[in-house]
Amino acid sequence: MEEKKHNKALFTKMLVLYLVLVVLAGGGMLMCAINTQVVNGDMWREKARAREEIFRTEEARRGTIFSSDGKVLATTVPVCDLCLDLGRWPKRDSRGEEVKDKAGNVVMESCIADEKMWREGVGKVCRILHEQFPAKSYEYYYNRIMREYNKNRPSRCLYVERRVPYSKWMAIRQLPGWNRCVVEKTADGDVKSFVRAHIYGNMGENVIGLHYKTVQKEGYTGLEGYYDSVLRGQDGQYICRRLTRGTWIPVEDGSVPDEDSTLVRHRVDGKSIVATIDTRYQDIAESALRSSMKEHGGQSGCAILMEVKTGYVLACSSLTRDTSGRLSENLWSNVACSDSYEPGSTFKTVALVSMFNDEKVAIDTSKRVQCGGKKRYSATSGEINAGHGYTTDTANLAGVLALSSNVGMCELAWEYYRNRREDMKKGIEAIFPFGKMHPDLDVIEPNTRVVPLNSDRDFLNLSYGYSATATPLQVVTFYNAIANNGKMVKPLFCREIIEGGRPRPTKPVVLKEHICSEEVAKQMRELLVGVVEHGTGDNVYNTVYGIGGKTGTTQGISDKSIKNSSFVGFFPADNPRYTCLVLVERTSIAGRHAAAPVFKKIADCVVAFDEELGSIDLQDSGRVMRPVLAKGKRKQLENAHKLLGLPFTQADSSRFTSWTVYDDARGVYDDYDVPQGVVPDCKGMTVRDAMALLRAAGLKVRFAGQGKVVSQSPKARTAVGKGATVTLELKP
Numbered sequence: 001m002e003e004k005k006h007n008k009a010l011f012t013k014m015l016v017l018y019l020v021l022v023v024l025a026g027g028g029m030l031m032c033a034i035n036t037q038v039v040n041g042d043m044w045r046e047k048a049r050a051r052e053e054i055f056r057t058e059e060a061r062r063g064t065i066f067s068s069d070g071k072v073l074a075t076t077v078p079v080c081d082l083c084l085d086l087g088r089w090p091k092r093d094s095r096g097e098e099v100k101d102k103a104g105n106v107v108m109e110s111c112i113a114d115e116k117m118w119r120e121g122v123g124k125v126c127r128i129l130h131e132q133f134p135a136k137s138y139e140y141y142y143n144r145i146m147r148e149y150n151k152n153r154p155s156r157c158l159y160v161e162r163r164v165p166y167s168k169w170m171a172i173r174q175l176p177g178w179n180r181c182v183v184e185k186t187a188d189g190d191v192k193s194f195v196r197a198h199i200y201g202n203m204g205e206n207v208i209g210l211h212y213k214t215v216q217k218e219g220y221t222g223l224e225g226y227y228d229s230v231l232r233g234q235d236g237q238y239i240c241r242r243l244t245r246g247t248w249i250p251v252e253d254g255s256v257p258d259e260d261s262t263l264v265r266h267r268v269d270g271k272s273i274v275a276t277i278d279t280r281y282q283d284i285a286e287s288a289l290r291s292s293m294k295e296h297g298g299q300s301g302c303a304i305l306m307e308v309k310t311g312y313v314l315a316c317s318s319l320t321r322d323t324s325g326r327l328s329e330n331l332w333s334n335v336a337c338s339d340s341y342e343p344g345s346t347f348k349t350v351a352l353v354s355m356f357n358d359e360k361v362a363i364d365t366s367k368r369v370q371c372g373g374k375k376r377y378s379a380t381s382g383e384i385n386a387g388h389g390y391t392t393d394t395a396n397l398a399g400v401l402a403l404s405s406n407v408g409m410c411e412l413a414w415e416y417y418r419n420r421r422e423d424m425k426k427g428i429e430a431i432f433p434f435g436k437m438h439p440d441l442d443v444i445e446p447n448t449r450v451v452p453l454n455s456d457r458d459f460l461n462l463s464y465g466y467s468a469t470a471t472p473l474q475v476v477t478f479y480n481a482i483a484n485n486g487k488m489v490k491p492l493f494c495r496e497i498i499e500g501g502r503p504r505p506t507k508p509v510v511l512k513e514h515i516c517s518e519e520v521a522k523q524m525r526e527l528l529v530g531v532v533e534h535g536t537g538d539n540v541y542n543t544v545y546g547i548g549g550k551t552g553t554t555q556g557i558s559d560k561s562i563k564n565s566s567f568v569g570f571f572p573a574d575n576p577r578y579t580c581l582v583l584v585e586r587t588s589i590a591g592r593h594a595a596a597p598v599f600k601k602i603a604d605c606v607v608a609f610d611e612e613l614g615s616i617d618l619q620d621s622g623r624v625m626r627p628v629l630a631k632g633k634r635k636q637l638e639n640a641h642k643l644l645g646l647p648f649t650q651a652d653s654s655r656f657t658s659w660t661v662y663d664d665a666r667g668v669y670d671d672y673d674v675p676q677g678v679v680p681d682c683k684g685m686t687v688r689d690a691m692a693l694l695r696a697a698g699l700k701v702r703f704a705g706q707g708k709v710v711s712q713s714p715k716a717r718t719a720v721g722k723g724a725t726v727t728l729e730l731k732p
Contacts, residue, residue: 225442
């Protein structure tokens with residue numbers, strides 16, 4: 001009995017103890033729950049959300065840069081890293097055991113479904129990659145792929161090439177047997193990404209701009225850099241929720257954990273802009289400048305074409321010669337905006353305008369010029385004396401500028417300013433755009449100025465452009481003001497910003513309303529036309545639309561054989577619409593020969609394409625000013641002349657035609673029959689027309705180079721049999 005009581009008492013104690021423990025444990029758990037849910041609830045909820053929800057960024061598509069003639073200059077395009085899964089692994093059954101063949105060998109699986117078809121496609125893949133990346137050979141890609149494929153344990157993710165254009169990547173992926181082995185996702189994510197592409201290669205790269213990344217800074221140059229805030233748009237952000245391990249899906253309702261959060265936003269693609277660059281003029285400017293620098297040398301150079309009224313820069317080519325001698329665009333420096341140089345004789349116009357403003361000189365003022373070398377130019381001694389009032393050693397202002405006489409400019413400066421040199425300096429600084437111009441490009445601009453006139457040499461040098469530094473953009477801006485009746489406008493590289501599908505034009509910016517009176521500007525234009533008609537610029541003279549301009553040549557201090565050669569001017573002469581500057585730095589040739597012909601090629605191209613100038617009569621003075629091919633298909637030449645609004649007459653209607661110049665200096669297109677039994681003369685023809693002509697004669701064709709035919713083998717009129725091969729050499 002006693003024992004029962006004892007057991008009962010023990011049981012009661014154990015029950016109470018158990019209840020106490022349960023209460024304590026429950027209380028502890030309750031306290032932990034309260035602490036977790038209430039006290040530290042926000043912290044734990046945030047941690048849980050961080051594990052189950054993440055913010056992902058959706059990159060905005062960068063805006064497109066168009067040319068003023070409607071071409072795409074820069075846009076965002078998809079690219080893919082080409083990765084191959086060449087791995088092999090044992091085949092397993094439903095129980096996870098390795099499958100063996102009858103011989104007891106383990107059956108291997110691979111992403112390559114058909115090995116024969118895959119091997120046949122390797123050559124095609126290597127050719128596609130080599131064509132896209134010429135720096136790497138066909139053999140490089142073939143050896144890289146096959147070396148990995150022949151290993152015992154090939155890579156499951158072999159990086160063959162990065163940033164392959166999406167179209168090329170898809171072409172490889174669609175080859176028979178290659179579908180599964182081309183990797184779509186790697187450990188780093190999707191192989192697809194987006195890059196900035198220049199549709200016309202390196203044409204105008206300095207103006208368009210490129211992406212750069214250094215230790216200190218990352219950004220863009222050129223238009224890309226200046227209009228970065230417009231082009232880049234706004235990246236979108238959205239919440240993704242974990243579906244399974246490694247798999248995330250967007251939250252469809254777009255809800256955010258915090259109503260005040262500003263992290264979640266819609267993607268806004270960048271706006272597009274229309275550059276002032278015209279691809280037709282940019283192409284001719286680059287090719288003409290490159291051709292001149294190849295012929296005459298030069299370390300760097302630029303060609304700028306500017307619209308007189310608006311300041312829109314229609315072409316801006318900057319070339320630099322690298323250590324290997326190759327000419328290319330310097331991606332970090334724009335010669336037109338970033339190179340300062342002594343402008344030389346092109347600065348004489350600035351000094352004369354300053355003197356006209358000061359009312360110190362008149363158009364008929366005569367000065368000693370020492371013009372013994374004047375017979376180099378088009379005017380004879382008799383024409384000079386009769387037309388411009390020169391004596392043997394003196395000339396009026398027209399002669400001083402036409403002959404580019406340093407002596408004449410020094411005489412003017414010494415007579416009127418030797419006792420008030422600061423007045424001359426201030427007068428020049430008031431009309432010339434020294435200082436930084438801040439163009440709408442991300443470029444580095446140098447400091448330009450007139451040096452202190454502490455000596456007679458510095459003072460006299462200033463009168464003909466040696467005691468001042470300027471950039472090509474500053475010089476062309478000044479001459480543009482002369483062409484614009486004295487109004488100086490800022491050079492602009494962006495014509496429109498496209499917002500919501502509607503263009504918002506960039507308005508011209510006036511830097512100075514008047515650098516001189518309209519009368520002075522008109523006088524200066526007449527003087528500059530005289531430079532081309534009778535002076536140092538007569539090698540670009542034409543009687544069709546007229547050019548006014550000035551040559552410039554400055555010598556190096558230590559090595560006088562090194563020159564900076566330039567030509568700057570405007571056209572048409574009577575009613576200027578365009579201003580152009582050409583500069584070739586560190587060459588051995590004067591501006592008359594190195595720069596002026598480039599100006600003429602650009603001007604001819606602009607006049608040919610400008611519809612408003614199409615009414616100009618291109619035939620006068622016994623000289624035909626028209627685009628001419630020596631030989632070609634009659635129908636194509638007839639269509640080209642019709643497109644340009646030019647007359648085209650030919651007595652016959654044969655398939656081919658040839659340009660012939662007769663004794664009266666006029667040229668016409670004559671019938672050209674395909675010769676039989678001899679090699680036709682293909683010189684001057686395009687390669688397409690030459691091939692058509694040779695094939696019509698029953699001959700085979702091989703050619704090398706690009707451009708027009710400059711030589712052929714066998715030579716023209718050589719007797720050959722049908723089926724013989726003719727080799728053509730082409731040059732621009």
